[in-house]
Amino acid sequence: MARHLHLSAMIIRIIFFSIALTIFSLFVVNNNKEAIFFESLESKTIDGNLVYNKIKLFEKKDHDIWMMNQSHIGPKPKTHQMDRLAIVIDKTKKPMVASYYQLNPGPLKWTEDIKVKPYKVSCFVCHANGLRVIRANSQSNEKPLNLFLQAKLKMWNFKIKSYGRVIASKQDLNSYKTHFPPFRWPQRHLNKKLNIKTCNYCHKNNGLFARGELTAQNSPTIKYLYENGFMPPFGIKLSSNEKKQIEQFLKSNL
Numbered sequence: 001m002a003r004h005l006h007l008s009a010m011i012i013r014i015i016f017f018s019i020a021l022t023i024f025s026l027f028v029v030n031n032n033k034e035a036i037f038f039e040s041l042e043s044k045t046i047d048g049n050l051v052y053n054k055i056k057l058f059e060k061k062d063h064d065i066w067m068m069n070q071s072h073i074g075p076k077p078k079t080h081q082m083d084r085l086a087i088v089i090d091k092t093k094k095p096m097v098a099s100y101y102q103l104n105p106g107p108l109k110w111t112e113d114i115k116v117k118p119y120k121v122s123c124f125v126c127h128a129n130g131l132r133v134i135r136a137n138s139q140s141n142e143k144p145l146n147l148f149l150q151a152k153l154k155m156w157n158f159k160i161k162s163y164g165r166v167i168a169s170k171q172d173l174n175s176y177k178t179h180f181p182p183f184r185w186p187q188r189h190l191n192k193k194l195n196i197k198t199c200n201y202c203h204k205n206n207g208l209f210a211r212g213e214l215t216a217q218n219s220p221t222i223k224y225l226y227e228n229g230f231m232p233p234f235g236i237k238l239s240s241n242e243k244k245q246i247e248q249f250l251k252s253n254l
Contacts, residue, residue, distance in 0.1 A: 033057075035108055036149055037075075039140035042224060045072045052143060054082070055134065056108040057156065064089045064159075066131060067108040075142040080105045083120070087131055095165040095210075098130040100172050100183060123172070124184035126221050128203075129212035130166025133157050135230075165210040190217040194249055196242050198232060216253040223250050 035056035043051035052075050058065040066089070069082040084103040089096050100123045104115050126132060134153055138145040145153070168183060176182035185191075194203065194214040202211045214222060225231040226246055232238060238246070 036136075036145075036153060037143060038136035038138075038145055038149075038153075039075070039143045041135040041137045043070075050074070050142075052077075053134075053136075054108065055156075058110055062090065062092050064091065065110050067110060069108060079107055084108070086110065086114075087127070089130060089163060089166065090169075095167050096130065096163050097169050098127070098166050098172075099169040100127065118179050119175070119181055119183065122181045122183060122185055122217070124168070125217055127168075128214055128218050128221075130163055131160045132221075133160060165205070165212065167212075185217050190215065192216045192253070194218070194222065194246070196238075196245050196249075198236065198238050198242055199246075201236075216249075219250055219253040222246070223254065226250075 033056075035054050037052065037054040040051045040053050043053070045051060049072070052071040054069040054071075056067050058067070065086060067084070067086045069079070069084055071077040071082045073081060082105060084105050086101040086103060088099045088101070090099070100119070101114075102117045102119045104117060134157055136145060136150075136153055137143075138150050172183035176184065176186045192215060194216075199214065202209045203214045204210050205213055222231075
């Protein structure tokens with residue numbers, strides 16, 4: 001009898017938790033159109049100062065539009081003082097295709113005739129596979145994130161990971177012919193692959209778990225993720241020899 005009561009109580013708790021999680025998820029989804037303003041855990045200015053990002057997602061049937069304002073002058077900039085960028089994911093293609101845009105300063109609004117500017121930096125240095133996981137300092141003194149916003153970021157990051165392999169548009173890949181800096185640097189030494197067995201499980205261009213190859217020009221990003229324990233992912237370990245290989249790769253390319 002006691003066993004049946006315990007089992008019934010457990011089932012009730014599971015049902016209650018499932019309902020609560022569903023309601024919370026629906027609340028997050030229904031508020032998905034709101035932007036999130038946060039202190040970047042990763043990005044810093046040239047002088048080592050904090051960077052603040054404001055991100056908004058526009059979900060369409062065939063494509064997702066991710067827009068960002070970025071402040072290099074603190075947490076209270078005017079809109080015209082922030083960079084404005086966008087990454088558009090074409091969901092009709094397999095693999096999905098990302099297009100990268102440097103825009104005139106302005107609010108996070110998207111129109112089909114939006115004005116595009118030349119890139120300020122090479123996008124591929126940070127974006128080898130479309131969007132990257134959004135890393136926010138939720139405990140920031142200036143821009144702390146409450147539990148709701150933290151949950152919303154987790155859902156966004158889950159969506160980003162669900163894209164799988166993402167390739168750059170032909171327009172971006174060919175930008176080296178007309179733009180400086182280009183989306184991706186074409187020089188052979190900058191495209192030397194990071195060829196390490198454990199990394200290659202995901203950082204490959206085709207196959208299961210493919211997330212795109214990493215190259216010498218991705219070294220600043222590799223360095224940050226490796227030194228701060230974000231890569232390899234939780235549960236995967238590098239051998240001592242592989243760690244030496246990564247460190248030598250970074251030393252040669254930074």
